Amino acid sequence: MDRDASPRYPFAMKKGDHLFLVDGSGYIFRAYHALPPLNRKSDGLPTNAVLGFCNMVWKLMRDARDTDVGVTPTHFAVIFDYSSKTFRNDLYPEYKANRSAPPEDLIPQFGLIRHATRAFSLPCVEMEGFEADDLIATYCRMAEEAGADATIISSDKDLMQLVSPAVSMYDPMKDRQIGIPEVIEKWGVPPEKMIDLQALTGDSIDNIPGVPGIGPKTAAQLLEQFGDLDTLLSRAEEIKQQKRRESIIENADKARLSRELVTLKRDVPVKEVPDDFVLEPSNGAKLLAFLKAMEFTTLTRRVAEATGTDAAEIEPADIPVERADSAHGPDMETAPAEAADETAGAAPAMDEGDTPSLLAALRAGAATAEKIDVDAYHTITDLQTLKDWIEEAFETGVVAFDTETTSLDPMQAELVGFSLATRPGRAAYVPLGHRQGAGDLLGGGPVEGQLPVREALAELKRLMEAPSVLKVAQNLKYDLVVMSRYGLDIAPYDDTMLISYVLDGGAARGHGMDSLAEKWLGHKTIQFGEVAGTGKSFIGFENVAIDKATRYAGEDADVTLRLWQVLKPRLAAKGLASVYERLERPLVPVLARMEQRGISVDRQILSRLSGELAQGAAAIEEEIYGLIGERINIGSPRQLGEILFGRMGLPGGSKTKTGQWSTSAQLLEDLAAEGHELPRKIVDWRQLTKLKSTYTDALPGYIHPETGRVHTNFALAATTTGRLSSSDPNLQNIPVRTAEGRKIRTAFVADKGFKLVSADYSQIELRVLAHVADIAQLKQAFAEGADIHAITASEMFGVPVEGMPSEVRRRAKAINFGIIYGISAFGLANQLSIPREEAGAYIKKYFERFPGIRDYIEATKTYAREFGYVETVFGRRIHYPEIRSPNPSVRAFNERASINARLQGTAADIIRRAMIRMEPALTEAGLSARMLLQVHDELIFEVADDEVGATIPVICDVMENAPMPARSLSVPLRVDARAALNWDEAH
Numbered sequence: 003m004d005r006d007a008s009p010r011y012p013f014a015m016k017k018g019d020h021l022f023l024v025d026g027s028g029y030i031f032r033a034y035h036a037l038p039p040l041n042r043k044s045d046g047l048p049t050n051a052v053l054g055f056c057n058m059v060w061k062l063m064r065d066a067r068d069t070d071v072g073v074t075p076t077h078f079a080v081i082f083d084y085s086s087k088t089f090r091n092d093l094y095p096e097y098k099a100n101r102s103a104p105p106e107d108l109i110p111q112f113g114l115i116r117h118a119t120r121a122f123s124l125p126c127v128e129m130e131g132f133e134a135d136d137l138i139a140t141y142c143r144m145a146e147e148a149g150a151d152a153t154i155i156s157s158d159k160d161l162m163q164l165v166s167p168a169v170s171m172y173d174p175m176k177d178r179q180i181g182i183p184e185v186i187e188k189w190g191v192p193p194e195k196m197i198d199l200q201a202l203t204g205d206s207i208d209n210i211p212g213v214p215g216i217g218p219k220t221a222a223q224l225l226e227q228f229g230d231l232d233t234l235l236s237r238a239e240e241i242k243q244q245k246r247r248e249s250i251i252e253n254a255d256k257a258r259l260s261r262e263l264v265t266l267k268r269d270v271p272v273k274e275v276p277d278d279f280v281l282e283p284s285n286g287a288k289l290l291a292f293l294k295a296m297e298f299t300t301l302t303r304r305v306a307e308a309t310g311t312d313a314a315e316i317e318p319a320d321i322p323v324e325r326a327d328s329a330h331g332p333d334m335e336t337a338p339a340e341a342a343d344e345t346a347g348a349a350p351a352m353d354e355g356d357t358p359s360l361l362a363a364l365r366a367g368a369a370t371a372e373k374i375d376v377d378a379y380h381t382i383t384d385l386q387t388l389k390d391w392i393e394e395a396f397e398t399g400v401v402a403f404d405t406e407t408t409s410l411d412p413m414q415a416e417l418v419g420f421s422l423a424t425r426p427g428r429a430a431y432v433p434l435g436h437r438q439g440a441g442d443l444l445g446g447g448p449v450e451g452q453l454p455v456r457e458a459l460a461e462l463k464r465l466m467e468a469p470s471v472l473k474v475a476q477n478l479k480y481d482l483v484v485m486s487r488y489g490l491d492i493a494p495y496d497d498t499m500l501i502s503y504v505l506d507g508g509a510a511r512g513h514g515m516d517s518l519a520e521k522w523l524g525h526k527t528i529q530f531g532e533v534a535g536t537g538k539s540f541i542g543f544e545n546v547a548i549d550k551a552t553r554y555a556g557e558d559a560d561v562t563l564r565l566w567q568v569l570k571p572r573l574a575a576k577g578l579a580s581v582y583e584r585l586e587r588p589l590v591p592v593l594a595r596m597e598q599r600g601i602s603v604d605r606q607i608l609s610r611l612s613g614e615l616a617q618g619a620a621a622i623e624e625e626i627y628g629l630i631g632e633r634i635n636i637g638s639p640r641q642l643g644e645i646l647f648g649r650m651g652l653p654g655g656s657k658t659k660t661g662q663w664s665t666s667a668q669l670l671e672d673l674a675a676e677g678h679e680l681p682r683k684i685v686d687w688r689q690l691t692k693l694k695s696t697y698t699d700a701l702p703g704y705i706h707p708e709t710g711r712v713h714t715n716f717a718l719a720a721t722t723t724g725r726l727s728s729s730d731p732n733l734q735n736i737p738v739r740t741a742e743g744r745k746i747r748t749a750f751v752a753d754k755g756f757k758l759v760s761a762d763y764s765q766i767e768l769r770v771l772a773h774v775a776d777i778a779q780l781k782q783a784f785a786e787g788a789d790i791h792a793i794t795a796s797e798m799f800g801v802p803v804e805g806m807p808s809e810v811r812r813r814a815k816a817i818n819f820g821i822i823y824g825i826s827a828f829g830l831a832n833q834l835s836i837p838r839e840e841a842g843a844y845i846k847k848y849f850e851r852f853p854g855i856r857d858y859i860e861a862t863k864t865y866a867r868e869f870g871y872v873e874t875v876f877g878r879r880i881h882y883p884e885i886r887s888p889n890p891s892v893r894a895f896n897e898r899a900s901i902n903a904r905l906q907g908t909a910a911d912i913i914r915r916a917m918i919r920m921e922p923a924l925t926e927a928g929l930s931a932r933m934l935l936q937v938h939d940e941l942i943f944e945v946a947d948d949e950v951g952a953t954i955p956v957i958c959d960v961m962e963n964a965p966m967p968a969r970s971l972s973v974p975l976r977v978d979a980r981a982a983l984n985w986d987e988a989h
Contacts, residue, residue: 015077016274022075022281023138024062025156028538029055030115032175034108035539042297052114053298054774059122060301061156062174063284065306077279080119081137082128089131090263097263098208114296117321121292123285128915131573131609132270135160139266142169143612144276158538160200163266165193167612167699175542179337183389183700183731190222192695198231201261210263211256215249223251227641232260234747236640237662286311312801374525374564379421379556380430381548383451388458389433392465394424400472401465402429402563403492405481406543406555411730412483413598413706413713417455418544419551420462423559426567431552434458439542449548459488466492474498474566476515476558479718482594493591498565500586503719504578505569509881513719519561522568527561528554583904584913588716588918592728593716595921600711601934601942604984605702607749614696615742619690626683630881636687642670644678652678690742697736697746703732714938723903724878725909726936734937738989747986756944759931760988761979763788763939763959766912767822767905773971774875774904775858779851784973786927791815797851798844817848822905823853824898859901866900874907875971876915909939912975916964917941924959929953942985950981 015021033054040050059080104112119126127137131628138154138161145973146168154161157173162185171180174714185193202221204212215226224241235254241247243415244754248733250257293302296317306313382388395401402423407415417433423429436449465471465487475481478497485492511517519525533554537543543551573579627633634641640942643663647655652673655663673681704712712731720727721824737743748922752758768790772780783793792803795814801807816833817825825833827842834841849856866872871881880903885896917936924931931953935942945953958977965971983989 007833015145015148015150015216019076019145019148019150020073021077021141021145021150021152021276021279022079023133023141023157024059024080025080025136025138025154025155025161026080026115028156028158029058029080030082030108030112031538033058034105034111039107041864044297048111049114049296051108051111052296053301054092054762055115055117056122056293056296056298057303058174059119059124060305065174073151075153075281077150077276079125079127079132079141079274079279081141082116083124083134084128084130086135087131088136090133093262094259096209107208114321118292118296121289123282123288124718125274127272129270129272132267135269136270137272139268140270140272141163141276143268145169148276150276150803157540159189160266162194162288163200163264167695170703176542176812177414178409179703181700181703182695183703187729189218191225195225195230197261198225198234198267200264201231201257202234204256204260205264206945208263210260211253211255212260213250213253215245220246231257231636233640233662235637239973251410253831273411278497284309287316288319290316292321294318294693295321305568314478345751346621353442363365370380374523374557376426376553376557376562379552379560381552382430382432385453385461388461389451391422391424391430392461395422395465395471398424398776399470400424400474400563400566402474402559402566403466403481404475404555404562405484406551407433407484408435408542408544410471412480412489412715414707415484416544417488419482419555421555421559423556423563426564427558427560429556429563431548431555432458433548433551435544435553436546452548453665461488463490463741466490469494472496474562476518476562476565479590479594479597479716483597487593487597495587495590496566496570497587497590498569499719500590501566501569501573501582504582504586504878505572505576507719507724507878507880508722509883515561515565516559517571518565522563523564525561527772528557530554576879578877578879581876585724585876585878585914585918586968589718589914591720592917592921596933596935597713597715598932599944600709601711602751602753602945603701603705603711603712604749604751605705607751608698608701608746611745611749611907612694612740615690615694615698616747617973618742619687619694622687622690625794626680626687629680636684640971642684646673650680652681667837676832677835688978689737693742693746697731698749701731701749714935722899723844723880723907724874724914725938726910730936737936744986744989747767747989750942750985752944752983756946757950757981757983758934758985758988759943759945759950759954759957759979759981760976760985761941761943761954761961762989763909763913764978766909766939766975768818768906769971769973769975770875770905771822771858772973774908775854775884776972777852781973783828787976791818794818794848798847813844817844821845821848822902824901862901863897866897872900872907873902873905873966874911876908876911877908878911880904880907912964913939913941913961916961919958919964923956924953927952927956929956931957941989942988945981954979954981 025647030051030630034051039048040053041047042049063078128134129137135158142152142154142164146166150168152169154164154169154171155174156171157175157180159172160723162180163183165180165185167182172178173180185191185196189196189199191199199221200210200212201217202213202216202224204210205220224234226230228237235250235257238247238250238254241250267445286305287311289305289830290302290313292310293305294313294316302313305311332699371884380387382391404421406418406420408418409415419431419433421429421431431451433449435454436452438447438449457986467471467490472493474491475492475495477499478492478495482492498515498518501841503519506513516527516529518529530543531540533550534543546554569945573582623636627637628646634645636642640662643655644727646652647663653676654669654673670681670685672684704714706713714728715730717727717729727732736746738747752756768780769784771777772784779793779797780790782788783790784951789803789811791811791814792806795806796803796818798814798817799810803811813834816830820830820833825845826847827838830836830845831838831841862872866882866885869886870883871879873879880900882896882900882903884892885900887893887896913936917933920933920941929945929949929952931943931949933943941957943953943957958978958979961977962975964975980988
């Protein structure tokens with residue numbers, strides 16, 4: 003934008019201000035589709051979209067002022083599309099050509115909604131020739147330049163390219179903030195790559211061509227590989243998949259055109275500027291006059307009560323109504339379905355016991371052969387019927403159970419209903435919180451005939467907590483957290499997801515109910531999006547019609563019960579019941595309680611660190627520019643390749659068929675390890691920018707509005723080896739080997755009067771290696787508490803332990819840990835900055851001194867090739883179905899993975915056992931310590947100041963004696979534990 007184009011520029015918006023930008027056009031369509039046809043009684047004027055819009059804006063303004071949204075705006079504007087014709091039609095006449103005209107009953111409401119916006123005392127902004135998204139992009143840029151923040155009230159993916167540390171989105175339908183992590187989670191790329199992703203995928207709604215055959219998942223993979231669209235198009239010949247390669251080459255021009263079409267303009271010559279959008283107090287009389295004119299009785303009453311205005315004294319406003327042929331507005335928009343998973347439909351792998359005939363028999367057994375009829379499920383709307391179903395569950399002794407809620411976050415989800423299944427085909431749904439129309443957000447009110455929540459849960463409680471009835475669920479931990487917040491516990495229980503994980507860890511593509519139902523029952527389940535909508539058509543489960551909800555929720559319970567009948571017997575048949583019953587099932591409530599506790603995070607520390615990281619990255623940028631002699635895009639692989647290999651002639655460079663230098667992140671790491679300064683700076687810059695965007699900028703958005711703590715989600719069935727993973731936020735990957743990574747841990751703090759205690763297993767995988775490979779020297783060293791790395795160095799290099807040079811010990815340490823992960827001579831050479839030949843000689847000598855380790859490696863590979871899996875010390879099976887692949891690289895990768903899996907999997911099993919035993923031990927000792935986090939080999943506790951001295955010995959004792967007696971190790975385990983005010987100091 004030419005700053006002279008606006009006489010108000012520069013504007014007075016300043017740092018600390020917060021601009022709310024409502025996607026008004028998106029609100030219109032959500033409102034129209036959410037409510038049934040409504041008409042003004044006096045003259046039949048259509049008003050459903052107007053009513054929905056007013057309810058949404060009223061709720062948003064109330065929530066924002068009460069900080070339920072998370073921030074309080076200082077500036078507020080509603081942005082509309084002026085018409086369907088914009089500058090994009092000049093670029094591409096077919097742009098949005100397939101959109102239909104708006105319904106006739108919506109057209110007169112466009113003008114009324116603009117009147118409604120002004121009645122709320124809000125700016126109503128639109129501009130001919132530009133879309134609302136372009137105006138929003140321009141205003142976001144202005145806010146950022148002024149040092150202010152902006153929140154876009156929308157969930158439209160087209161706007162996600164604008165998300166930055168200063169710009170976020172808020173989806174009012176899901177009550178969900180959308181920041182950088184959420185964009186990455188949803189699309190697999192950061193916001194700055196959303197333009198390139200959309201250029202590849204196109205958009206059928208807007209008639210943007212894209213590249214045929216390229217979906218979001220493939221696009222994200224390509225952008226991760228090549229960096230950006232230009233690089234991808236110039237190096238398309240490198241793409242291995244023939245169809246994908248040909249499509250990209252043939253449609254390169256379409257991709258470039260699509261990029262122009264999806265790129266939002268940030269320089270629209272707007273007349274209004276953010277300083278015109280200062281949020282003023284609502285004019286109750288003005289708003290009530292409009293609402294009375296529209297005959298919105300309920301909303302009129304609400305606004306009058308909230309503003310302290312006597313509605314009886316307000317005369318209805320005189321609102322002119324535009325004719326259907328004169329009101330301007332955008333064409334009708336329909337929301338696309340969610341992109342299908344590109345791996346869906348692949349045939350599941352069978353393990354060694356699953357011959358086709360047995361698989362068929364299992365699918366047909368235990369009453370699961372009868373066809374699943376989703377129309378046969380019952381809806382329970384009276385208390386006596388619910389009591390009858392509960393009594394039936396007591397008679398059968400087993401019941402499948404599932405909850406339906408308003409959110410995927412169990413800490414904030416509200417219960418909408420629950421379902422029960424007492425036998426295959428016999429299932430029911432109990433609706434509790436369904437809303438009329440689009441629900442509470444639009445003022446529709448609760449659906450009549452539902453059971454009162456308190457009475458229904460009182461009955462459910464006696465079933466859920468009854469020891470005589472087994473409760474079966476799929477991903478029970480979620481339901482445990484939700485129901486715990488409503489005062490219910492669940493026991494005893496089985497979890498079909500975990501049973502599947504124990505049976506087929508590594509062999510199955512997933513352990514979700516949809517894939518399991520297709521594999522074991524031959525049944526394709528109803529997708530959530532089919533019921534609650536997707537994208538812009540998403541309405542939330544609370545707004546789903548009860549008959550549809552019954553089919554969906556009843557199927558969840560029915561399928562879960564059938565899966566349990568098929569999968570549970572396989573545990574005993576395969577000798578895996580002990581793994582499930584001792585390592586998986588007991589951990590579910592432990593993790594549920596940990597998630598509910600959360601951990602405190604200091605916003606001020608994160609804010610300071612974010613600034614430091616930004617300064618550090620900027621300083622490195624300047625150093626890089628100085629080394630190069632010019633300013634380049636450091637994130638561009640093409641520009642980096644030209645500099646590193648074309649100009650500087652660094653080793654390792656190779657050109658593609660197009661003549662472009664090939665580069666990769668691994669190559670930069672290798673060059674950095676060899677001592678080249680520029681690659682080192684680039685690697686350092688990437689690390690700092692990643693830490694900033696992933697942690698210091700993102701973590702505050704995860705702080706729970708009520709508890710003030712961060713509540714991560716632990717996944718039990720997500721990794722191959724049995725390790726836990728965490729998400730929202732991911733606390734497993736905070737680096738601890740860099741100073742910057744450790745600083746981030748300082749932001750995780752104990753509450754006043756408490757300390758954080760970190761208890762970490764010392765060299766646990768090396769200890770497991772010494773046990774399973776039966777290495778006498780290592781076992782003796784561990785038994786004596788000696789320095790294992792010094793002992794290794796002494797064995798290899800003949801150097802006395804006493805007075806050993808630190809460099810010699812460091813090399814032995816690198817080899818010790820490298821062997822676990824199948825390190826190559828090349829990798830060890832880079833790590834130690836030594837010639838590859840010397841590294842190869844070290845590895846050879848290592849195996850000569852410790853022949854048992856070589857024997858272990860070869861025996862593990864042989865076993866894995868024969869059976870398709872390896873086993874941990876505790877009997878967990880980790881499958882590698884591709885270890886017999888004819889592709890040498892795939893086969894080699896699986897062999898290396900299987901070698902480490904036995905060690906890492908055993909270590910994961912040990913800490914699971916420790917976590918399961920920890921809470922009873924602390925309770926028995928009369929201690930109040932609370933376990934908060936598990937990060938690989940480390941447990942973090944919050945302990946009262948006066949109990950630290952008594953608690954640490956209990957923690958260490960439980961962890962060091964975690965292995966079951968029958969599975970005890972021949973080497974001792976050692977735990978290092980410390981207490982401090984923050985996580986870093988405790989580690």
